[in-house]
Structures are given as structure tokens and as C-alpha cells.
Amino acid sequence: MSKLALFGGTPVFNPAARPLEDRWPESSPEDMAAVERVFASGEFLGIHHPEIEALEKELAEYFGVDYVLAMGSGTASLHAAVAAAGVKPGDEVIVPALTFLASASAILHHVCIPVFADIDPITFNIDPKSVESKITNRTRAIMAVDLHGLPADYEALRKVADKHNLVIIEDAAHAMGATYKGKKAGALADVAGTSLMPVKQLATCGEGGIFFTDRPDFYNRASMVRSFGEVIQKDKPRAYNAFTLGWNYRINPIMAAYLRSQVKRLDHYTELFTSNGNYLSEGLRKLPGLIPPFIPEGSTHVYHMYRMTFDPAAAGLDISAGRFARAVEDAMAAEKLPLRLYQNAPIPGQAMFRTKEGFGDGVPWSLPGTNEINYDIEDYPVTLQVLETTRCLGKNGSAGPFYFRNRETMDLYLEAFNKIWDNLDELASYAQQMAYEVPWTILAPSTRGNWVVVTPTKQEED
Template structure:
């Protein structure tokens, strides 16, 4: 082995992440097993209160995963057949799957090339008489400019929904995600900034009626056992996951602060490298750096080059949704969303997690520099 792979940098290190919490997590599991309390109940209610307080919202409703959180938020907001819902072409597929699953039609719009978030003017241009809702996505942990989207939604009478799956704790103009719209969806899949030890999600809102509907929808449409007001789903959060999440939530602000620090070290180390575009840091945004995504021509070579140095990288996401087979039916061909397409072609996610060491970040940054130098 050459000196080149002296430092190993995984993409994510959930083993180190959980190690300091293992006693608490194990005790939570033991307690749940001893009480045989596995789905819903006081553990879920306790986490819901804690997460609502964290987001600054009146309600948080635990659900089975982030995709269910989106679908139930959409359904509670009255989205269904005949409606159109606008979102970003560069999001994870779940944002869009959940739109289709309500019977509505997803309408994709291009991104702002600087922030890589849904572009407000592109979203406005996509509004039609059938548009029911706007869904900005806080991609990579970076909050979308929700005051701009609020104005747009109000102007056109639309529901405003956040996909906050990647942005627990991020702030736009000082206010946390989850409370920046009519209703918001979070994912707690294990690799998220707040991840369960399995699957989980939550819907947040200040609206009592929306909250009531989501609570029913997640539990077969019932508010009282076997009294079904609606046709719903089995989309409940497991009690054990709720306990794990409440334990981890206490550390989330610290983890997010560490991610910001790690991102700043990357940005300093990578500044000025020709041909490498770094993530944009908007002055009104406090990102929680779910991912640290650079863009460069030739990323298909940079990824393996870093791999040879022991650095794992990712692609979020390599094929925009309008070019994926299930959405060919939307009729948007290559060239429809040039900023999204260019970003998808050039993007590369570098390792990002709170436990990343200075040495690891410097090793990754040196690798990027070495690759750029090797090409000139």
C-alpha cells in the first residue's frame, strides 16, 4: 500500500457517531422491551413535544419515514387528483414520488445555480391554474429562501410546504426549518443530521387542523380506535425510534455546529482551486451542512481519484428527476432544466459528518488539489 491511502475517510461514520450514546440507547431499548411499548404511545408523544419545541412549531407528528411525512403533509393540505405541485428538479425522488402518490401531478422547476435550491422565478413561471402547492427543498442542509416563497405562495393562493428532510435545525433569517411554511416534512433515516436507528419521520405545523389530519392519516384515518374518519395509512413512528431520537435530539445543535465548523475548514482549504465550485453560504441562511457538495468538470474522474486515496465520495444526485424513467411522462427532455442538469453532471459530495477530523478534511482537500494539478 502506498503512502497515498494513509488516511481513511469514510463518507459517513455512524459507528463513531453512536459510540458515546450506546449506554443510553441500549437502556432505551431495554425499557421499551420491558414495557412492551413498541408503536406510538408516551415515548412518541414525548419526542413529538421535544421536536416541536426544537423547530419552534405548535405541532410535530411522528411518522414512519420521511416519504410518509411528505405524503401525509400533502394529503392533509388537500392535495390530490387534478392538482399540480411544484418542486425542484434536483431533489431526492421521494419529494416527487409522494406528490404522485396523492394522485396529483408533480411539476419540476430549475434551480438557482448558485444556491442549487429551487429558483423562485422558475417556480413562478411553472404556476398554472391547477397549481395547488409549492415545495421548496432545503437541499444539503441549506435552507431555501422561505420569505420569498411565502410571498409567491400568498400571491397565487398556494399551500407552502417544506421538504426539510436534510435540514433539521437549519435557519432562514433566524427561524428554524419546519416552521417556515404551512406544513413541513422531516426524515430521520439513519444518515440524516438527526437519524433514528432505523426509519422515522415527522411532520411539523402550527395549524391545528392540518396536525389533526396528519395524526389520523398516519393511523388508518382514526382519532379514536376503530372509528375511521378517513381512509389512512399505517405510517406510525416506532416508540423505540422515538426514544432514540429524543436522546439524539439533545445533541443535535452541537452536531450541527460541528458540521458548520467542518464545512468552514473545507471551504478554507478548497478556496481558490481553479475549476472547483464550492457550496454557497447565503448570509441569511444558517445551513446545517447535511452534505458538502462541490462541483467540477470531470467529477467522474475526481471521485475514483479520491477513492484511491482512501476517501469515499457520493453523488446527490447524478440524474435529475425529469431524466429518470418514471418521470419521462412529465415530458421534460434533456435541456429542460439547464442548471439542474449541469449541477448533476458536475457535483461530488465530499465526506461530511460531525466526527470528521482536521487531518481527514485536509487529506480530502489535498486530494482535490492534487487532482486539479495533475490535469493542468
């Protein structure tokens, strides 16, 4: 039995031998040629550019949707989705408490109010029962997030949405390449947005996003939102007449050209990510108390984040699950194979929600006719439990594509987890004695539930 690196043994991984992470996205000669094509054309306008128009056509075909708009970011595409769905200022949109902030800020960008639902403890996706319990007279939409690369439970969400006449918006930012009942993520709701930034499953060489819908009315609104509220027709004089409030959410044609080339390899990468992720799960399932990501029947998972749950009782240990997860994280760090938290607290725990800062003066929460909404992390017990008792594979700031292309990396993680499981008693003593705080104290080192907003110093402002 080899000694854990945490207690002075030799680490499983030797970073001097090779990098643990692959760079992402991986640029092929064809990707580079696509970028050069844009420079050679000398055309850089983000509207009616041939690369952007071709990309939209190709993506619509690939994803099986009627309309696609390439945009400047995932947040822009989700904001456009909220606008397209006709959600009005002061209306509420239900969104999961575990996601990336941008799902909720896309709602705020349209002066609408995010209302958080708790998540399912097994899939980590939005819990349709919690969604139903959050519906009020002001609810207009549900924003489901395909968290970590696993599509949300759209069948159950559709039942709730139909009953209450709500639009479903899909945040597919983690899930390009995943499928749900044979349909591709991005095509699973009434309208969707996704991110193309360079840690995502489908990434460009910078920032970008995609808006998807089958509804022509949604498409028309979103295309105005993308370009100053105007209808700008190809080969016609510009009318300079805004019909609605719009932004400049256009994509850079260089990003569009690069993505056209990348998307041709999405199936290939997805196959690699899923087969390596499934291989890792098969190995980890043999370790009692280590629960790999769950995949419901009819769905595929692309492992944008690979979240494992730690169950000390199943491992035969008499310690808390939070301590167990933290001790495994420490032991893996010593083996030079990092695990990470992804999000430290439920999103409504972030200071902006606690203080209802928003646009200032409490807008949108202070608008006339709005419901009183309060954000308290204790309202999301499942999210809290998941944050405390799980960890994701990889180091902070990284994601699946950095690791899941490489079977050797899977074997290294398996070797390190097996080594830890061979030394569980020693790890349990460490877990019992270590200083321990729940992950969300990081937001407010003083007291749980009493959040501190840190204001920039004068020097930082300058």
C-alpha cells in the same frame, strides 16, 4: 511535487490505518438505555405511547412549532403534509428537479401530480423564478427541499405562494439543525416533513419521520392520515370510524425513544458539522476553479451533502467542466478519498415519469380535468449542468454525518485536493483522453432522451 495516485503515486489516505467514515448515528449509553426502557415497559403500540407523546412535545418545543407528529418515515411525513395541505387528486405540486425521488413520490402518493421546477445554479435549491413559470390553474402547493442541508429561499417562495394562493411544504430531510433567518429547518413553511433514517443529520436507529405545522387544521388531517383515517382519542373507547382515507404511518416507539435521546445532541453535532464544513470550504477556496458550497446571508448549512463545483477556466484549463469534474473524481478515488454523484439525472428523467406509470393506467396524469404534463430532462438545463459539473464529498450511499465529525478527515481531503491542484496539467491530459459520458446516461445506456425501462426477469420476480 508528489505524484498523483491515479498515475502510480502513493495515495493520500491509507484505508488500512483507520476507517475513513464514522458510523452513524453514534449510539451513546443514554440512547441504548432509552431503547431498553421501551423493552422493559413491554409496551410497543405506536399510538399514544408515552415515548411517542413525549417526543412530539419535546420536538415541538425544540423546533418552535405548534404541532408535531412522529411518523414511520420521511416519505410518510411528506405524504401527510400534502394531504394536510388539502391538495386534491389531479392537482399539481411544484417540486425541484434535483432532490431525492421521495419528495416527488410523496405527491404521487396522494394522487397528485408533481411538476418539476429547475434549480438555482449557486445554491442548488429550487429556483423561485422557475417555480413561478410552472404555475397553472391546477397548482396548489410548492414543495421546497432544503437540499444538501441548506434551507431553500423561503422569502422569495412566499412571495410567489402568496400571489397565487399556494401552500408551501418544506422537505427538511437533509437539513435538521440548519437555520434560515433565525428559524430552524422544519419550521420554515406552512407544513413540513423530515426523515430520521440513519444517514440523516438527525437520525434514529431505523426508519422514522417527523411532520411539523403551526396549523391545527393541517395537524388534524395529518393525524388521521397517520392512523387509518380515524380520530383515536386517548383514554376513550375507539369509535372505529374512518373520516378520510388514512394509512398506517405510525412510528415504532423504540425509534421514538432513541430519537428523544439523540435530539439532545443535535446542537452539538450541528456545530461540529458546520464548523468542519466551513473549515474545509476555507481551504478549498484557495484552489482556483474549485467552488465550495455557497451559503446565503441569513442561512446556515449543515452539509448533509457537500457539493463542489468545478470550473476548468478558472483553474486555467482548456477542457470541459464535465471532463474536469469526472477527472477530479477519478483522481480522488485513487487517493482513496471518494467523491460521488448524488442523483444521476433530474428526477423527472426517472422511468416512472417518462412512462407515466404511477398507479398504472397513467393515473394520476390521466385523471379527468388534469393538465397535459410532460417530463423531459432537457427542460431542466441548470439541473443538468449542475449534475455534470459538480461532485459531492463521500462515497455512494453515505452522507455528511459520516465525514464531517472529524477534522482529520477534512485535512485529508484538503491534502488530496491540493495534491491534485499541484498536478493539474497532467490531470487535464487525462481528462482530455478518458472515455466520457454525461452522468445521466446511466439511466439509459443507449440514447439520451430515449429511456429504457428494465423489466425484471422471471427469475427475479420469483
